[in-house]
Amino acid sequence: MxxxxxxxxxxxxxxxxxxxxxxxxxxxxxxxxxxxxxxxxxxxxxxxxxxxxxxxxxxxxxxxxxxxxxxxxxxxxxxxxxxxxxxxxxxxxxxxxxxxxxxxxxxxxxxxxxxxxxxxxxxxxxxxxxxxxxxxxxxxxxxxxxxxxxxxxxxxxxxxxxxxxxxxxxxxxxxxxxxxxxxxxxxxxxxxxASFDRPNIRLDVRPGNQRMTQIRNFLNHFSKESGIVYCLSRSTCESLAEKLKNYGYAAAAYHAGMDHRFRESVQEKFITDEIKIVCATIAFGMGIDKSNVRFVIHYNMPKNIEGYYQEIGRAGRDGLESRALLFHSYADVIQLRKFAENSGNSEVQLAKLDRMKQFAEALTCRRRMLLNYFNEYLEKDCGNCDVCLNKPDFFDATLIAQKALSAVYRMQEQASLNLLIDVLRGASNATVMESGFMDIKTYGAGKDISWSNWQQYIIQLINQGLLEIAFHDQNKLKLTPQSEQVLFKQQKVMLAVVPTAKDFKNKKSTTAQALPDPVKQELFEVLRKLRSQIASDKNLAPYLIFSDATLQDMASRIPLTDNEFADINGVGSSKHDQYGSVFLDVTRNFREKRLGPFAYRTAKVSKPSSKKKKRRKNPSGLSDTVMETVEKFWKGSTVKEIAESRSLTESTILSHLGKRYRKFRDVKVQSFIEEIDLEKLDQLWKIHKETNSIKPIYEAFDGKVDYGRLRLAIDVLEGDHIFTSP
CATH class of the missing domain: 3.40.50.300 (P-loop containing nucleotide triphosphate hydrolases)
Structure with missing residues (x-):
């Protein structure tokens, strides 16, 4: 294969x-x-x-x-x-x-x-x-x-x-x-x-004032969604989770100090969407592989950009629009500095903390800064971060950039950020005197610019990928390939005007929200409910059935046949066989209700992308995987033998045979359902139609008939047209 x-x-x-x-x-x-x-x-x-x-x-x-x-x-x-x-x-x-x-x-x-x-x-x-x-x-x-x-x-x-x-x-x-x-x-x-760019995640950084009020306003856009809130301490996790619960959110704390069994229970409920928000310590880490996390909030600032990037990456793993909100404060920095000073390799950890602080205070596109940190250059601003959505004033800073880059070059890339600023400003302190950099041409070339403004400008040059910090080489500043364009080819550099405290006070945040198509959103919610029911039946996390992205593809394309369902992104053979019929029931019913009776026969269905591989059609109208099972059954193989040879469950094989019987009634399957009370099943049919779940029927038979045979019995009765109208 x-x-x-x-x-x-x-x-x-x-x-x-x-x-x-x-x-x-x-x-x-x-x-x-x-x-x-x-x-x-x-x-x-x-x-x-x-x-x-x-x-x-x-x-x-x-x-x-x-x-x-x-x-x-x-x-x-x-x-x-x-x-x-x-x-x-x-x-x-x-x-x-x-x-x-x-x-x-x-x-x-x-x-x-x-x-x-x-x-x-x-x-x-x-x-x-x-x-x-x-x-x-x-x-x-x-x-x-x-x-x-x-x-x-x-x-x-x-x-x-x-x-x-x-x-x-x-x-x-x-x-x-x-x-x-x-x-x-x-x-x-x-x-x-690979590219570190996750354009579906909007980046938002805010000062840590009135965090709880800001969080409540933020969560108004995510009433039905899952998210993670990272905190610096266990006590903050506990208190924040309690506050969120008091406000009506399904929230819980999760940290290393909790009992192992309780921690497992919280994680399980989060995975199955019973708990929507988990408040976790940054140090412990969640380790959650959940595709439909829609937001990540950092209640406190992380200790470095690597950790921040990995943590926000737990949002939007299905490729759908998601949000990352980071709060920062001076108190966070002080606490994190203490942690770094007491850790191994403290010099590197402190330098990375400073870089994290610079990210939080950045005046330029945050995504460009994030990508530059991992040596990836983004030519244009992302348009999907708080800085891009609230553009600061920019000015032509080409000469300033050339002075800084030239100084780094003449100092043979051996200077830290602070030493570079001192040299540009013509300082005569002991560090400069000992370095011997007073004799270079750019010594004192930027004395007309304040120390704090130079710091902001150089950080912006780093953020734009024109300089990088070598953490493994005593945090010295290094030129990048992009810096050559500025030094030798007159590429223009635009830097943000350093704002005053008054500017920050007057700054307003933009929170534009894209509204989904109402019809697609309605079907998406129906499909999500069905997914939750199936996940509950199987004791699995909902996203293990299908991801949100797969459900959105179904809601957009509304598949009506086995082959159309198989073309949905994220539907493999195993999941097609297990869940195809029940999800198709929903999409067919939805289209019929929206467009009237028989709409599924005449309505145009969204065609799959030209990049998608089309499944080979066969005369039966059933999928190839179903017909492979049927043909083996016709040749005398038992259900068990077919299941083993195809690495599928016997329940899946029975579902294949049921699909064939419902359409053609040419497979002998009655022996598999002899012990089922069909009259009782007929009476329960209305329940199945209303809920799209076999679980109530399974419970009505006291769990004595497995799901596979119940599904087959329903297919047989449908094929024989003996069900009463619900």
């Missing part, structure tokens, strides 16, 4: 995201790789898809124990045999995983770094075909989330010299990437750095 066929069948997508296919090709060649992709950018696909093509096991090392179960559940929903192994499991569950390893029936195994040694007797170069080190920044002291347990991973390359290692992270600057490769003993690993 080819890569794109697997992409559609198991993950429901027709095309790869940028860099994914190139990375997967290198993985299949056994190369060592260093991959940096933003949160929600598709890192997992880079090892999950190859695991289905490689012969052996893909070992995924992850520090996020709380997240492993959700990742494995999602893989299983897609029909991929996966498991996890960590200290949170009881011995029986661990033994089951070890047995699967011995039998070779598992393709992906997630394991915590502390638990790898327990697998030594079960993994070797013969059965491990790929090693993926997720959250790889945890191995580096340069990274923002160093974890000592990761340092033991250096032995992997010596124990598995012929096995490819792929290190993945959402946030790593140049120094961190180099350190990760050295720590993992893969110094020659090929690097892939």
């Amino acid at each position: 080819q890569k794109k066929e697997i992409l559609k069948k198991y993950f429901g997508y027709d095309s790869f995201r940028p860099l994914q296919e190139e990375i997967i090709n290198d993985v299949m060649e056994g190369r060592d790789l260093m991959v940096v992709m933003p949160t929600g950018g598709g890192k997992s696909m880079c090892f999950q898809l190859p695991s289905l093509l490689l012969n052996g096991l893909t070992l995924v090392i992850s520090p996020l124990i709380a997240l492993m179960k959700d990742q494995v559940d999602a893989l299983k929903q897609n029909g991929i045999p996966a498991g996890y192994f960590n200290s949170s499991q009881d011995s029986a569950d661990q033994q089951n995983i070890l047995q699967e390893l011995e039998q070779g029936t598992i393709k992906l195994l997630y394991v915590a770094p502390e638990s790898i040694s327990l697998l030594n007797n079960y993994i070797n170069e013969e059965n491990v075909s790929l090693i993926a080190v997720d959250e790889a920044h945890c191995i580096s002291t340069w990274g923002h989330d160093f974890r000592p347990a990761y340092t033991q991973l250096s032995y992997l390359k010596s124990n598995f010299p012929k096995t490819g290692i792929i290190a993945l992270t959402a946030t790593a600057d140049r120094a961190t990437r180099a350190d990760i490769k050295n720590q993992l003993s893969i110094p020659q690993a090929r690097e892939y750095v």
Whole structure:
């Protein structure tokens, strides 16, 4: 099976995201790789898809124990045999995983770094075909989330010299990437750095005055949505969650000081949308892989831009419009400075905190600054941050920029920001005198500009990508390729006028809201309700059924046939087989109510994008996956045999047979429903029509008839036309 066929069948997508296919090709060649992709950018696909093509096991090392179960559940929903192994499991569950390893029936195994040694007797170069080190920044002291347990991973390359290692992270600057490769003993690993741009997330930074009032006004736009509020302390988490609950929000605190079982309960309720807002400590981190988080609020300022970027990246993973709101105050900076001073590598941590403070106080496009921090240059302002939506006054600062850049060049890129300003202003303090920079041509070239204004201008030059801070080299300022355009090719530089306190006081915020199409929004809400019901029936998180983005695609295109449903973005074969019929019932009914009886036969349906791969049609009008099951059944295979050969559940196979019977009545399925009281089922039919859920029928039969056979019985009765009108 080819890569794109697997992409559609198991993950429901027709095309790869940028860099994914190139990375997967290198993985299949056994190369060592260093991959940096933003949160929600598709890192997992880079090892999950190859695991289905490689012969052996893909070992995924992850520090996020709380997240492993959700990742494995999602893989299983897609029909991929996966498991996890960590200290949170009881011995029986661990033994089951070890047995699967011995039998070779598992393709992906997630394991915590502390638990790898327990697998030594079960993994070797013969059965491990790929090693993926997720959250790889945890191995580096340069990274923002160093974890000592990761340092033991250096032995992997010596124990598995012929096995490819792929290190993945959402946030790593140049120094961190180099350190990760050295720590993992893969110094020659090929690097892939994806774009860090997440244009669907609006960035908003505000002073921390009257935060609670601002938060309540902000949440008025997200009454039905999920979000995370990050706080600096556990006590703030608790008090903020309590205030939000008193205001009527479904909120809860989540931090390391809570009982483990209660913490798990909060996380589970958040994933299943029972709790809408979680207040979490920045230090602990949530580790939530939830695609429909619509907003992230930082009640306090994070300690560095890497952490901020990773945390806001938990919003809008489905690609839909989302918001990131950051509050900052001087008190936050003081507290964070204390943390940094008491940490390892304090000089670097303090420098990164200063850069975070500069981001919060920026006068230029915040997205450009964010991307420049990760060495990515954005030519134009984003138009989707608070600075762009409240444009400051700009002036032609080309000469000022040339003076600053020229000084950096003449100082041979050996000066910090403060020393650069002192030299530009012609200071004669001890640091300048000892540096020997009084003799350069630009010494004193900017004495007419105040120290504070020079600081703002240089920060803006950094934000625009004309300078960068080398944190691994004593925070010295370095020229970038873009700076050459200003120094030697007369490129114009526009800088924001430094505002006064009065300007800040008069500044008004813009909160334009895009209104969705009412009809599409109505169907989207119906589909969301159905998703919640199915998720409740299956005891799964709603987004594991379908993401918000997939539901929006359904609401926009309103599929009416199996093939149209299969073309929806995010619908793979497994989910098509499990949920296609019930979601199609809703979209058909919706169109019929909107456009009248038989509208589904005549109405024009939005055509799929030309980029999408069209499914091959067959004469039956049923999907290819349904007909594959039917043909095997006609040839004498049992339901169990078909399920095993196709890696599907028996319930799914029964649903295929039901679809065929409902349309043609040419498959012998009565034996599967002999024990079901069809008269009782007929009486319950109205309930099913009203709720689109089989759960009430299942409960009416006291749970003695499984969902698969109930669905089949309904299909048989529909095919025989004996249901009474509801």
